[in-house]
Amino acid sequence: MKISYYRAILTSVIVLIFSSALYPQDTSYHSIATQKIQNMIKTGKAPVFTIQLSFFYDVGLMDMASDDNTTFRKDDFLNGRNFGTRYGIGGVIIGKIALHKAGNIRLNIISAYNRFQSDLIISSSPDGKVSYNVFSWGLGIENCFTPDRRFKPFIGFELLGSLISGDATINTDTTSLSLKIKNSFRFGAAINFGFEYAVARSFGFNLGIKFTNANLFLKESKTSSNPGEIYLNDKTVTPKIPYSGWKQFFYASFTAGVNIYFRAKHKK
Numbered sequence: 321m322k323i324s325y326y327r328a329i330l331t332s333v334i335v336l337i338f339s340s341a342l343y344p345q346d347t348s349y350h351s352i353a354t355q356k357i358q359n360m361i362k363t364g365k366a367p368v369f370t371i372q373l374s375f376f377y378d379v380g381l382m383d384m385a386s387d388d389n390t391t392f393r394k395d396d397f398l399n400g401r402n403f404g405t406r407y408g409i410g411g412v413i414i415g416k417i418a419l420h421k422a423g424n425i426r427l428n429i430i431s432a433y434n435r436f437q438s439d440l441i442i443s444s445s446p447d448g449k450v451s452y453n454v455f456s457w458g459l460g461i462e463n464c465f466t467p468d469r470r471f472k473p474f475i476g477f478e479l480l481g482s483l484i485s486g487d488a489t490i491n492t493d494t495t496s497l498s499l500k501i502k503n504s505f506r507f508g509a510a511i512n513f514g515f516e517y518a519v520a521r522s523f524g525f526n527l528g529i530k531f532t533n534a535n536l537f538l539k540e541s542k543t544s545s546n547p548g549e550i551y552l553n554d555k556t557v558t559p560k561i562p563y564s565g566w567k568q569f570f571y572a573s574f575t576a577g578v579n580i581y582f583r584a585k586h587k588k
Contacts, residue, residue, distance in 0.1 A: 366423025366467035367584035370416035372516075372526060374577030378408035378434055381531075383567040392438040394447040394490045400541075400553060400565025404450040404488070407441040408571065410434030416462065423467035428460035430478060434573075436486075452486035452501070454534060454569075456508075464516075470524075472516040480508045482534045484552055484569065502544065504552035506535035506569070516579050524579040534569040541565075 383402045390406045397404040412432035419425045434454040438445065460478035486501035514528020539555035541564035553564040 364468045365583070365585035366418060366421075366464075367416075367581040368418050368423070369582040370414075370426070370516075371580045371582075372412075372414040372416060372577060373579075374412050374414070374526060374528075374575040376408070376410040376412065376432075376434060376530075376573040376575055378410060378436065378571050378573050380406035380408070380436065380571045382570045384436070384569060384571050390442055392445040392447055392449055397448075397450065397488065397490070398562055400556075400560075400563050400567065403436075403452070403567060403569065405436045405438040405440075405452065408434050408436035408452075409440070410454070410573070411577075412575075414460075418467070424464050426462045426464060426467075428462050428476060428478065430456070430458040430460060430480070432456040432458075432480075434571075436571075446491060448489040448491045448496070450486060450488040450501075452484060454482050454484050456480045456482040456534065458510075460510075470518045472518070472524075474514060474516070474528075476512045478510040478512070480510060480532070480534065482506050482508055482569075484534065488550075498548065500549045502549050502551050504540070504554075505538060506552070506554075507537040508532060508534040508569070509536055512575075514575065518579070518581060518584070521584060522581050524581065526575070526577050526579055528575045530573040530575055532571055532573065534571075535567075539566070 385402065385406050392404045396402050410433050412430060415429040416426045419427055437451040438449045458478045458480035460476050462474050462476035464472050464474040466472055483503055483505055485503045488499040488501060490497045490499065510530055510532040512528055512530035514526055516524050516526045518524035535554055540551065541553040541555045541557045541561060542551055543561050544550060550563050554567040554569065555564065556566045557564055
């Protein structure tokens with residue numbers, strides 16, 4: 321019985337070996353994925369030039385954060401402790417020029433506008449209000465990690481020149497004082513992170529976040545001959561003058577917008 325049992329097992333093994341040799345299994349793949357999925361990881365052609373239009377929602381940081389409750393306080397504003405506001409909106413147009421054939425290093429030419437207002441998001445303060453207009457122009461360098469694909473993450477650095485002006489109203493028990501904040505030019509810098517996604521050969525959208533310090537250089541505090549006007553007054557001076565103090569015009573911007581690509585080719 322035992323001999324017959326082992327003979328049966330040996331016969332089965334021999335049959336399996338020969339059947340495998342005579343009828344080999346086809347283990348090749350005709351396609352590892354659909355063509356659409358394959359094209360998502362295939363390279364195309366990076367755009368030579370890109371126009372990016374984005375809109376901002378701004379949140380002030382450091383001395384742009386007003387007080388702890390983000391409310392305008394006339395004493396803080398008068399003594400130069402902060403800029404008296406936090407929230408803003410704005411927009412930017414950027415021309416992105418590929419500096420070589422691969423297209424991942426891009427020179428950015430920037431023109432932007434931001435509007436900050438102490439009563440933009442929160443209720444008006446009984447102490448008054450303040451607003452700022454910030455016109456900025458600059459040059460930047462950007463690394464786009466996958467410029468020849470639909471999904472294009474990037475990181476960038478910018479040098480900016482900004483013209484900052486505004487208006488303020490300071491309320492007292494009996495009167496209301498209106499002040500014009502005169503144009504003040506400052507140099508600053510920004511870093512930004514985000515991504516683009518090309519939905520077509522020539523069109524896409526973008527999302528990102530940007531951190532800007534608009535007055536790194538050329539801080540200045542001085543008085544005006546007109547009592548209804550003041551300057552940005554973002555530097556500590558001796559003797560102290562009203563509204564002056566060391567302040568950073570620093571804010572974060574959440575960005576979203578569209579891109580137009582020139583001479584690009586993306587897999588469909």
